[in-house]
Amino acid sequence: MQTFDYEQVQLIPAKCVVNSRSECDTTIKFGPREFNIPVVPANMQTVLNEALAIQLAENGYFYIMHRFNPEKRLDFVKDMNQRGLYASISVGVKPEEYDFIDELKASGEKVEYITIDIAHGHAESVIQMIKYIKEALPETFVIAGNIATPEAVRDLENAGADATKVGVGPGRVCITKIKTGFGTAGWQLDAIRLCAKAARKPIIADGGIRTNGDIAKSIRFGASMVMIGSLLAAHEESPGEQVDEDGVTFKEYFGSASEYQKGIHKNVEGKKMLIESRGSVFDTLNEMKEDLQSSISYAGGKDLKAIRTVDYMVVPSIFNGDR
Ligand SMILES: NC(=O)C1=CN([C@@H]2O[C@H](COP(=O)(O)OP(=O)(O)OC[C@H]3O[C@@H](n4cnc5c(N)ncnc54)[C@H](OP(=O)(O)O)[C@@H]3O)[C@@H](O)[C@H]2O)C=CC1
Numbered sequence: 044m045q046t047f048d049y050e051q052v053q054l055i056p057a058k059c060v061v062n063s064r065s066e067c068d069t070t071i072k073f074g075p076r077e078f079n080i081p082v083v084p085a086n087m088q089t090v091l092n093e094a095l096a097i098q099l100a101e102n103g104y105f106y107i108m109h110r111f112n113p114e115k116r117l118d119f120v121k122d123m124n125q126r127g128l129y130a131s132i133s134v135g136v137k138p139e140e141y142d143f144i145d146e147l148k149a150s151g152e153k154v155e156y157i158t159i160d161i162a163h164g165h166a167e168s169v170i171q172m173i174k175y176i177k178e179a180l181p182e183t184f185v186i187a188g189n190i191a192t193p194e195a196v197r198d199l200e201n202a203g204a205d206a207t208k209v210g211v212g213p214g215r216v217c218i219t220k221i222k223t224g225f226g227t228a229g230w231q232l233d234a235i236r237l238c239a240k241a242a243r244k245p246i247i248a249d250g251g252i253r254t255n256g257d258i259a260k261s262i263r264f265g266a267s268m269v270m271i272g273s274l275l276a277a278h279e280e281s282p283g284e285q286v287d288e289d290g291v292t293f294k295e296y297f298g299s300a301s302e303y304q305k306g307i308h309k310n311v312e313g314k315k316m317l318i319e320s321r322g323s324v325f326d327t328l329n330e331m332k333e334d335l336q337s338s339i340s341y342a343g344g345k346d347l348k349a350i351r352t353v354d355y356m357v358v359p360s361i362f363n364g365d366r
């Protein structure tokens with residue numbers, strides 16, 4: 044079967060219709076809100092914490108708080124509401140998560156986005172959780188994942204999901220592909236294409252983004268939003284632990300299914316790596332915006348829609364021996 048991933052695709056320029064890249068509009072409406080760029084930091088403990096979530100919300104970016112401090116979630120929602128900011132959290136599917144949804148409902152607090160975040164999201168457990176949340180909190184925009192196939196998109200959308208998250212195994216600290224033999228590693232961009240064809244609602248491309256150009260490629264093949272872990276980890280604001288080696292500062296980035304997250308070595312499908320520390324994550328997000336403005340100009344348009352229809356070429360590798 045012929046397939047492709049980010050590294051095998053080049054988008055083909057169309058005639059420019061702007062005089063400056065600053066004319067290109069990167070904003071995206073996703074659920075009830077509009078955001079600066081179609082990028083969301085991964086809902087992982089070494090990528091995002093409460094302090095960064097506040098900053099992202101204050102500055103017009105989408106965020107999804109992770110679910111690995113479950114006892115802090117309700118206070119987080121209350122805090123965001125008190126600050127006049129939107130609340131966006133994650134849940135799992137275990138029985139205690141149903142209690143948490145009941146607690147949220149009883150609190151009367153507003154939660155604009157809930158993401159159901161499990162490894163194998165094409166599952167009856169996720170379908171039941173979607174239905175439960177939509178019944179308890181009908182105003183909440185529900186994102187469900189992670190999945191890999193058009194059939195999964197249809198099943199989760201039919202259960203009531205407002206968006207689905209596509210990507211099983213393409214992540215930088217993922218070892219699902221090695222340990223189980225399954226996933227979208229090596230064909231993640233093609234999986235986005237196939238899932239987007241089946242989708243009636245937005246999809247999030249999750250995992251495998253290695254360059255800023257991969258964001259434009261995700262949009263071209265049907266993603267509305269792109270979730271990014273490794274490229275947005277290891278910044279000043281990142282919660283990953285700092286490690287100094289030979290005068291160089293690194294930060295930890297580990298998988299949510301790694302033993303570092305779980306505390307035990309059981310059903311491990313993630314690893315840890317050190318990434319050299321960089322500056323502020325807001326500088327990186329701004330660079331992503333500038334690069335996306337450039338992508339829009341190459342697409343021959345003025346907003347993200349232009350990228351969706353550009354031609355493309357499948358090549359052996361875009362790197363052409365230059366790395
Ligand atoms: N995007 C990706 O490729 C991947 C992401 N992850 C991330 O790791 C975190 C932990 O995920 P997860 O382990 O699902 O969370 P949980 O440990 O909360 O597991 C959720 C539930 O699903 C069950 N479960 C997990 N994997 C499978 C499976 N393959 N088949 C059937 N049931 C399963 C678990 O039971 P039990 O543990 O007893 O099987 C548990 O009841 C999440 O943040 C997830 O997004 C993990 C792997 C892949």
Ligand SMILES: Nc1nc2c(ncn2[C@@H]2O[C@H](COP(=O)(O)O)[C@@H](O)[C@H]2O)c(=O)[nH]1
Nearest residue numbers: 085214215217250251272273298299300313
């Ligand atoms: N298979 C696993 N996937 C994981 C794990 N922890 C997170 N993830 C996924 O990776 C992306 C981020 O990918 P990146 O390429 O941008 O670094 C994240 O959003 C999750 O979907 C894990 O332990 N195992």
